[in-house]
Amino acid sequence: MADYGRDMYRQLCEQTEKSERLEKENRHLRKEVAYLTERMNEMTESVDARIEAAIAKAIKPVNAEIAEQNTRLEKANDEIARLKANKNKDSGNSSKPPSSNGYRKVPNNREASERKSGGQTGHKGHHASIPKNLEELVAAGKAEHVVEDETAGSKEYVSDWEIDLHIIPVYRELRRCAGGQPPMVRYGAFVQSLAVYLQNVGMLSVERLAGFFKDVTEGMIAPSEASLLQFSEKAAAHIDLEPLIHDLLDGTTMHTDDTPVKTTQRAGRGTAQADIAKGTTLSAYVRTYSNATTTLLTANAHKDEEGIRSDGILTRFHGILAHDHEAKFYNYGTKHATCGAHLCRELKGMYDLCMLPWAGEARKFFLEMNEVKKQDQLARKTVCDPPVLSQFENRYDELLAQGTAALAHVRKKSLGYDELRRMLNRLAQHKAAYMLFMRDYSAPFTNNLAERDLRHCKTKQKVSGCYRSWHGLVSYCTIRSLLDSTRKRGGSLFAVLLSCFLSPAPAE
Numbered sequence: 093m094a095d096y097g098r099d100m101y102r103q104l105c106e107q108t109e110k111s112e113r114l115e116k117e118n119r120h121l122r123k124e125v126a127y128l129t130e131r132m133n134e135m136t137e138s139v140d141a142r143i144e145a146a147i148a149k150a151i152k153p154v155n156a157e158i159a160e161q162n163t164r165l166e167k168a169n170d171e172i173a174r175l176k177a178n179k180n181k182d183s184g185n186s187s188k189p190p191s192s193n194g195y196r197k198v199p200n201n202r203e204a205s206e207r208k209s210g211g212q213t214g215h216k217g218h219h220a221s222i223p224k225n226l227e228e229l230v231a232a233g234k235a236e237h238v239v240e241d242e243t244a245g246s247k248e249y250v251s252d253w254e255i256d257l258h259i260i261p262v263y264r265e266l267r268r269c270a271g272g273q274p275p276m277v278r279y280g281a282f283v284q285s286l287a288v289y290l291q292n293v294g295m296l297s298v299e300r301l302a303g304f305f306k307d308v309t310e311g312m313i314a315p316s317e318a319s320l321l322q323f324s325e326k327a328a329a330h331i332d333l334e335p336l337i338h339d340l341l342d343g344t345t346m347h348t349d350d351t352p353v354k355t356t357q358r359a360g361r362g363t364a365q366a367d368i369a370k371g372t373t374l375s376a377y378v379r380t381y382s383n384a385t386t387t388l389l390t391a392n393a394h395k396d397e398e399g400i401r402s403d404g405i406l407t408r409f410h411g412i413l414a415h416d417h418e419a420k421f422y423n424y425g426t427k428h429a430t431c432g433a434h435l436c437r438e439l440k441g442m443y444d445l446c447m448l449p450w451a452g453e454a455r456k457f458f459l460e461m462n463e464v465k466k467q468d469q470l471a472r473k474t475v476c477d478p479p480v481l482s483q484f485e486n487r488y489d490e491l492l493a494q495g496t497a498a499l500a501h502v503r504k505k506s507l508g509y510d511e512l513r514r515m516l517n518r519l520a521q522h523k524a525a526y527m528l529f530m531r532d533y534s535a536p537f538t539n540n541l542a543e544r545d546l547r548h549c550k551t552k553q554k555v556s557g558c559y560r561s562w563h564g565l566v567s568y569c570t571i572r573s574l575l576d577s578t579r580k581r582g583g584s585l586f587a588v589l590l591s592c593f594l595s596p597a598p599a600e
Contacts, residue, residue, distance in 0.1 A: 220253075222253050222255075236258075259308045261313050262280070262282075264280065281590055281594050282590065283313065284326065284327070284593050285586060285592070285593055287323045288324050288589050291324055292575065293585060295551055295555050297555050298317040298320045302314065302317055321564065324567050325563070325567050327592045328570040330593070330595060333388065333574075336386050336388050340381050341409055344411045344412060345383060345411060345535065345536065346383055346406075346411060346413055347380070347381075347414045347415070347536070347539055347541045347542035347545075348382070348415050348542055349415065349416055350378060350380070350546075351378055351550065352395075353378055353549055353553055353558075353559060354553060354558035355369075355373060355375075355376045355558055355562060356368070356369045356560055356561065358393045358562055376391060376393055377393075377394065378390070378565075379399065379403065380542050380546050382542050383541075385577065386580065387572070389545070389546075389549075389572055389576075390569055396420065400420065412427045412429055412528070412532070413429070414430075414431065414535070414538075414541075415429075415539055417518070422525075427524075427525075427528055428522075428528065429528045429537075433538035433539070434538075434539070435526065439451040439458075442508065442512065447507075448502075448511070449498075450491075450494060450495050450512070451512070451515070453491070453494075454491055454515075457487060457488075457491055458526075461529075462537045464530075465529065465530060465533065475533055476530050484527070484530055488527060492516060492520055496516060548572065574592075575589070
């Protein structure tokens, strides 16, 4: 029994010793595993770092090339968009004149109304009629009454009338005592007035005008082209523009604008000697000063302020000046009504071509204000209701704030960025000028009056390609000033031209 206990004790000791040895080996192996795991992780991280470094080194030039190509592509896209926008500009979405449209069909920018097309209810029609004072006109030699009787003596009849015109040369012989000036043949006031009218209102070239007189008189009256030009110069010499100038200066509102024309001669800058074109044409400018009753045109060699000072009209004007947002015009007048039609066209271009939603909202805002003013004027209101005006003033400021926020999201140097930035600066700097038509109902929303008064200059230029002389351009401006003012006042254009040849020239 004692031997069995000793054997058991010895076995237990052996097992304990074996267990401790195994545990020691286990701890050693765990340390080995931990060390190897740490080394493996270090090696893995090192390999990963080397791989990443190698990849980064290899891909860096590729990324640089991609970035450079993206930059080039971005610039190319901006340039394409800019060129497309410039190509698509016309008189309906920018300040370009209608003459630049070419054969392109420009959509109508007018807002659709609820009225039907054609003559409106209450529109006064026009039809051929016989003057009530016909017998008085016949007695005065201004008309002829010819009766063709088909009644065979019947006392009851109805009359059909035919209105016609006969052009018959009149040869008036003026006899005077011999011994004075030698005899001469000249054209009368009617022929000269008709020639000036057809040149400056009918826009006939002198070549066609000479043919007209020859055709309608069967060759009995055939003035030369030089004589026809002299008729216009003579008419211009008899026109006194001072009454027109006084009417403009006495008005509360004046419209002004200028348009380029082509001429073979141009007044020299700072010298009495004129510039003469050689193998080409020179650019000159016709400027208008207009109101509801008067038009005054002036010829200017250049578009700068020197011509304005030389004209001597805006320098003496103290009132509301309507113009197309040209910097030089802001130096004259006491208040400014900058053209809203030009503004709306530019905003339309920014919306359509530059894809700026803010521009569309701004355009709607200005058109809404103009519509409110139109309705007020139909209701015979002379001022905008203060609450309505205050609301528009606040919305104007809110619109600028929205535009500034929109600008922050537009990439610099991209299409639309500079356009939006400049427009916001303009509206902020000239708020008084763009809101004047609402603050003062005597101020116009557009400067279309001045544009209409200049439109015929382009038509006249198309007839012959250019103005042949500086003196001829000045004469044309003088004659059209008188004719356009007469038309605005409801007078007879031919009668006022006839008076030029029946009265002495004004004193210098």
